[in-house]
Amino acid sequence: MMGVRILFVDTPIQAAKVSFMTTYQDRKAERTARYHREHGLKLITCTACNGSGIYDNHGTPPCGCCGGTGKVRERPPSPPVTKPHWRETLRRQEALKAARRARR
Numbered sequence: 628m629m630g631v632r633i634l635f636v637d638t639p640i641q642a643a644k645v646s647f648m649t650t651y652q653d654r655k656a657e658r659t660a661r662y663h664r665e666h667g668l669k670l671i672t673c674t675a676c677n678g679s680g681i682y683d684n685h686g687t688p689p690c691g692c693c694g695g696t697g698k699v700r701e702r703p704p705s706p707p708v709t710k711p712h713w714r715e716t717l718r719r720q721e722a723l724k725a726a727r728r729a730r731r
């Protein structure tokens with residue numbers, strides 16, 4: 628949301644400048660919103676049409692999944708969770724027990 632700005636306009640050049648800056652602020656807000664909406668998403672080939680944007684070559688409407696662009700934005704898969712080796716888990720448990728014993 629834009630805050631209230633008081634602007635003094637005396638000349639046409641100033642008016643043009645004020646107009647540009649107000650549209651600039653709006654466009655900037657749009658860009659910021661888009662950044663937060665799409666940050667971290669990957670532009671990948673649409674799997675429904677395989678990037679062509681249409682389903683076949685018989686004059687069908689554009690692909691419903693990607694809207695005819697052939698690309699969709701998707702979050703990339705998160706890396707697999709790696710579990711420590713059971714021996715490492717055992718070693719940590721033993722170390723914890725020893726530390727607790729030493730504290731007593």
Ligand SMILES: [Zn+2]
Nearest residue numbers: 673676690693
């Ligand atoms: Zn598609």
